[in-house]
Amino acid sequence: MDNPFELHDWDELEDWQPQTIARLRARVIRELSEGRYGKDFEAKLAERGISMEDILNVLRGKRTYIVKYRDRHTRRWRIGFWHPRIELFVAWKPGRNGGLKTCFWRKSGVKYIQERLLCSKPVYRPKKAKRWIRV
């Protein structure tokens, strides 16, 4: 598949190769650097005490969990990133009108992404991470 990140429907896309993950990270980082996010995004960062460096560290981190999940309102696929040391969750929307959606601090990130996010499926998990529990 040439460019899976333009798609909204990833039902068929189950096999996330390392190259795909690397392209995903690069794309989200590029969109962040291009300022592709909602107009309240920067205000949210400031009020939540989150720096751009925090977000970049989550997006780049080898220990970062990456998950695909469905937006509970629109039911479209989204990508979530959560880093266990930084304890920050970052949500990204794919597609032409996509970009960084939001981010917030979350301690119990694995539990959050596994049990709370709708239809969540792991895209990438760190090698020494906790086992992904099927719930």
Add this chain to the structure above:
Amino acid sequence: MFQACLSAQKGETMDTGVRDFHIEFENYDFGVRRIIPWTVTSPDDIDDAFSDELDSLLYARDCLEEELQAHPDSEELAPYIDKIKELDFILHAKRHVVLQIIANYPQWRETLKERPPRSHWWWYLDQLNGDGYETEREVVSWPAEQLGIVFGEEIAARVGLKAGQRVTIRVPDDKHIVISVQRGRDQE
């Protein structure tokens, strides 16, 4: 038990637990005081972020409830109780905003792996009546006839206000007033 958001992490000290509680408290506080009003003023961002924010807000409230139930006599958590009640009051008052934006909110409950108990009323905003999450501190006990905001007929028509509609008005210091629009006496 419905969720064990924070206390399920073994080997953590109470200090760590309080810090985690504080993080979720701030998530709840930010969601109620900031995200919902922002969504009203930035409707074009709704699809992009609001459902994640609302999901996070509801999760945070679940976590707080879980911890409060697990540690009812905790001195560390006690200072949060009144603050959470105040936020609950605001969320309760703004529930119509959430329901207006998230049309499929009632279905959100069905998409959870475990149905939330009725005591987690924040999952049942569509089923709450007008009474009840008022605390003495929040209720202003002035006679209703001394409180009033008058809209001219032209303004009311321009912004589409209708009798019986409930409206949230944002005022300085991030406070919000919820009013019910009534037909004026001279129009009856």
